[in-house]
Amino acid sequence: MPELPEVETIRRELIPLVVGKKVQEITLFWPAVVARPTPDLFLQKAIGAQIKGVERRGKYLLWRLTPEGYLIVHLRMTGQLQWYSASPPPDKHTHLLIHLDDGQIHYRDVRKFGRWYWTTDPTEVVGHLGPEPLSSEWTAEEFARTLSRRRAPIKALLLDQRLVAGLGNIYADEALFVAGIHPLRAGNTLSLREIEQLHRAIRAVLEEALRAGGSTFSTYQRPNAQKGTYQQQHRVFRRTGRPCPVCGTPIEHTRVAGRSTHFCPRCQR
DNA sequence: ACCACAACCTGGCCGC
């Protein structure tokens, strides 16, 4: 579910709720959500630690702890973090519950794809990720160098987190539309000009989505149950058959790299 | 090295 704008929104809202707080207790209802090290060690290391900060890398949230360590979570498709100042009973999809000084974080995940990690070295978990698209280190030149070696469809490449971290199905489709590039174009056939447009479009779309608090369909929720509104601004995503916002041609739908893909056949060549 | 695809889970929706 959540892509970079949603995870970043969650991060920002989590900070005032959890930073400076101590992890008093963790209740682990479904141990398989802990990917590393082991459920027992995870609990042993995290319980009693104080949260010093919340960071983000791609779609991962990193809770920086003292004593030294990081609690890391990836929400995958349907993971949610919910803050409660009281102690409501966990529902049947709550797999992990963090008790803090003055409230609790409920981790819910209907599909159970999400994973938690504890590590002293975050690169063990996030080391495979490519550059952050909103950082100055990510340049069109570097992007072009990587794309020139790949002939998979550009849509599939945008979903490859080693290339650039944080894009998912929504923002890949939206960015390709803004850049005017057909999702099936092979990476190594894009001109430098097109790559520059795409580089710009990715940043513009992510920043726009961030301002809207992300996109909310059924399962993405922020810690305080607010919803993102960016879905109202989607140009192509899940708008099959509706008019392209630029030229009016009906938006088309296809499947690329096993993922649902939306584009304007006229604006995207 | 690269790429396509199944697998991991559950629930919602659609058609019969």
Add this chain to the structure above:
DNA sequence: TGCGGCCAGGTTGTGG
């Protein structure tokens, strides 16, 4: 109402 089939915002392992 019930059942089968398909779909879902992500990642990983397998096999070609």
